[in-house]
Amino acid sequence: MTQTLLQVKDLKTHFFLEDGVVPAVDGVSFHLNRGETLAVVGESGSGKSITATSIMRLIPNPPGRIVGGEILFNGEDLLKKTEKEMRAIRGNRISMIFQEPMTSLNPVFRVGHQIAESLMVHQGLNKQEALEKSIEMLRLTGIPSPEKRAHDFPHQMSGGMRQRVMIAMALCCRPELLIADEPTTALDVTIQAQILDLMLELKEQLGTAIIMITHDLAVVAEVADRAVVMYCGKLVEEAPVLELFDNPLHPYTRGLLKSIPHINDNQERLYMIEGMVPALTNLPPGCSFAPRCPEARPRCHVERPSLKEVSPGRRVSCWLHEGGVR
Amino acid sequence: MSQAQVSVQVNEPVEQVYSPAADFWRRLRKNKLAMVSLVFLLALTMVAVFAPYVAPYDPYLSDMPKALQGPSSEHLLGNDELGRDILSRIIYGARISLRVGLIAVGIALSAGMVLGSTAGYYGGRLDNIIMRLMDIMLAFPSILLAIALMAVLGRGVENAIIAIGIVSIPEYARIVRGSVLSVKENEYVQAACAIGNNDWQIIFRHILPNVMAPVIVRATLGISTAILETSALGFLGLGVVPPYAEWGTMLGSGRGYMFNAPHLVFFPGIAITLTVMAFNLLGDGLRDALDPRLRR
Numbered sequence: 001m002t003q004t005l006l007q008v009k010d011l012k013t014h015f016f017l018e019d020g021v022v023p024a025v026d027g028v029s030f031h032l033n034r035g036e037t038l039a040v041v042g043e044s045g046s047g048k049s050i051t052a053t054s055i056m057r058l059i060p061n062p063p064g065r066i067v068g069g070e071i072l073f074n075g076e077d078l079l080k081k082t083e084k085e086m087r088a089i090r091g092n093r094i095s096m097i098f099q100e101p102m103t104s105l106n107p108v109f110r111v112g113h114q115i116a117e118s119l120m121v122h123q124g125l126n127k128q129e130a131l132e133k134s135i136e137m138l139r140l141t142g143i144p145s146p147e148k149r150a151h152d153f154p155h156q157m158s159g160g161m162r163q164r165v166m167i168a169m170a171l172c173c174r175p176e177l178l179i180a181d182e183p184t185t186a187l188d189v190t191i192q193a194q195i196l197d198l199m200l201e202l203k204e205q206l207g208t209a210i211i212m213i214t215h216d217l218a219v220v221a222e223v224a225d226r227a228v229v230m231y232c233g234k235l236v237e238e239a240p241v242l243e244l245f246d247n248p249l250h251p252y253t254r255g256l257l258k259s260i261p262h263i264n265d266n267q268e269r270l271y272m273i274e275g276m277v278p279a280l281t282n283l284p285p286g287c288s289f290a291p292r293c294p295e296a297r298p299r300c301h302v303e304r305p306s307l308k309e310v311s312p313g314r315r316v317s318c319w320l321h322e323g324g325v326r
Numbered sequence: 327m328s329q330a331q332v333s334v335q336v337n338e339p340v341e342q343v344y345s346p347a348a349d350f351w352r353r354l355r356k357n358k359l360a361m362v363s364l365v366f367l368l369a370l371t372m373v374a375v376f377a378p379y380v381a382p383y384d385p386y387l388s389d390m391p392k393a394l395q396g397p398s399s400e401h402l403l404g405n406d407e408l409g410r411d412i413l414s415r416i417i418y419g420a421r422i423s424l425r426v427g428l429i430a431v432g433i434a435l436s437a438g439m440v441l442g443s444t445a446g447y448y449g450g451r452l453d454n455i456i457m458r459l460m461d462i463m464l465a466f467p468s469i470l471l472a473i474a475l476m477a478v479l480g481r482g483v484e485n486a487i488i489a490i491g492i493v494s495i496p497e498y499a500r501i502v503r504g505s506v507l508s509v510k511e512n513e514y515v516q517a518a519c520a521i522g523n524n525d526w527q528i529i530f531r532h533i534l535p536n537v538m539a540p541v542i543v544r545a546t547l548g549i550s551t552a553i554l555e556t557s558a559l560g561f562l563g564l565g566v567v568p569p570y571a572e573w574g575t576m577l578g579s580g581r582g583y584m585f586n587a588p589h590l591v592f593f594p595g596i597a598i599t600l601t602v603m604a605f606n607l608l609g610d611g612l613r614d615a616l617d618p619r620l621r622r
Contacts, residue, residue, distance in 0.1 A: 058519055062450065084524075091521030098520075104513040108535040117531075118521040169521065 011069035039224035101162035112150025160191035360611020383411035427549035433491030438498025446506030460496035505537035539616035546609035
């Protein structure tokens with residue numbers, strides 16, 4: 001068994017709309033080791049969720065299509081699988097947690113039933129066995145009196161509870177990879193910490209690797225081993241989390257880190273990155289970040305940089321770092 | 327398990343929480359008109375089922391001396407042009423009307439659901455083909471289309487049911503398609519996909535239960551339309567063949583005596599009106615009870 005669980009190579013997911021082609025994900029490559037937590041960081045519209053849904057092969061088609069690249073999961077290319085083979089993988093070996101716990105559960109079914117469904121689909125358990133196992137999963141996620149709560153409808157639960165149910169649903173078949181798409185964004189800060197702790201704890205217990213998609217750098221710092229930063233559908237930087245926070249290389253990453261307000265600073269105004277994310281249909285010819293970059297040089301506006309390894313485990317896509325870390 | 331027991335006490339909600347079904351029933355019960363209609367329809371169903379025991383006379387037994395006689399203590403609603411007991415005929419007619427309503431709506435509903443959910447879920451060209459077909463059907467006045475179908479199929483109750491069922495498919499297809507379009511955007515549908523369900527499992531287990539509310543309401547109202555349409559077909563002499571007791575047919579054959587024996591058209595008319603009204607009121611009540619915006 002290799003160390004690498006998932007290898008995404010030059011993934012391209014484009015959306016074909018009336019007013020042009022939107023390259024939502026444009027040549028993204030990264031890898032994930034077994035049992036590792038990788039954070040995918042970026043603003044809204046940077047393509048991080050599309051990357052995740054591409055791995056699950058859940059891109060709505062039309063208008064979206066994966067136009068190129070490879071997604072190697074245990075060495076097998078997911079993009080070459082038939083739809084039937086993919087269904088056997090989804091929820092079983094790769095599963096996903098969504099952002100909105102309020103809308104990710106079907107309102108007409110009891111939560112126990114919803115967890116049991118995945119077990120019935122993948123493990124061929126009968127209804128009774130599946131229900132018992134789903135109660136077991138609810139207990140594992142720290143829901144009090146799970147025997148009783150399993151018979152609740154989603155609207156009878158709070159957001160945090162529902163997110164626990166989602167986690168139970170995602171993990172009940174012991175997947176090798178869990179993709180969490182902003183799992184804590186919709187929750188209170190206090191519940192956020194609990195849910196993150198729960199995910200990390202279950203990750204240890206079940207040996208699941210996690211791809212954590214988030215725009216919250218505090219979440220990244222807390223849970224991830226490595227992080228990749230996305231901007232306009234491309235990776236701009238990849239680094240182990242500590243290094244990313246200590247020594248961000250890409251001007252965009254620096255901007256992001258600077259935008260976190262610190263309680264000790266007596267700032268009047270909060271730092272922000274000037275300008276707007278450019279429309280994906282009309283990207284500048286050079287580096288996508290160049291128009292907003294405080295350190296942009298003439299070359300940045302005309303030529304697009306590529307992702308280069310600057311030191312082991314660190315890659316950055318910026319002309320400033322051509323030829324090593326400054 | 328002591329921890330669990332403690333938290334049971336903590337979590338025990340102050341206000342009673344209902345399952346959606348119990349909640350729905352509780353709200354429907356508050357609607358008096360809908361409840362009266364429900365009781366009326368249940369009673370009508372019982373009468374129809376036990377017609378041979380309830381009806382005072384044989385509905386087909388002609389008693390010529392009593393022809394066109396008005397209501398009396400012997401014949402509560404009077405006799406028709408052939409001296410048959412009108413009350414008995416109305417009771418037997420309830421069998422046909424209810425059967426037509428339920429089966430025609432059943433046909434329309436099942437076909438409409440399959441077509442509508444396929445169109446809504448898959449979208450694209452398939453959606454276009456199905457919905458344009460439905461549009462073509464909708465372009466005809468429904469009674470005209472039903473008459474044309476009757477001309478092809480031939481007369482008779484079964485054919486009337488089939489014709490009325492087919493004619494109302496587009497309405498259900500459109501309602502289901504519209505609801506599916508909005509429901510399929512919900513994250514729980516994506517979540518269902520993400521745990522490895524196939525398309526049909528997603529449509530039938532996850533989407534359709536969530537589109538049932540408007541469909542149930544429309545179906546209830548649709549039953550009354552179907553009853554009216556059978557009556558109309560019967561009135562035109564196309565639906566139910568004359569000796570059969572059917573409300574519309576009774577109305578049709580009685581129309582020649584409207585001025586000297588009005589009870590011939592009055593009572594079947596009342597029967598149609600009451601039944602249709604009851605289904606409509608029940609439909610309204612169902613809509614109110616199922617509409618999540620009215621939930622408190």
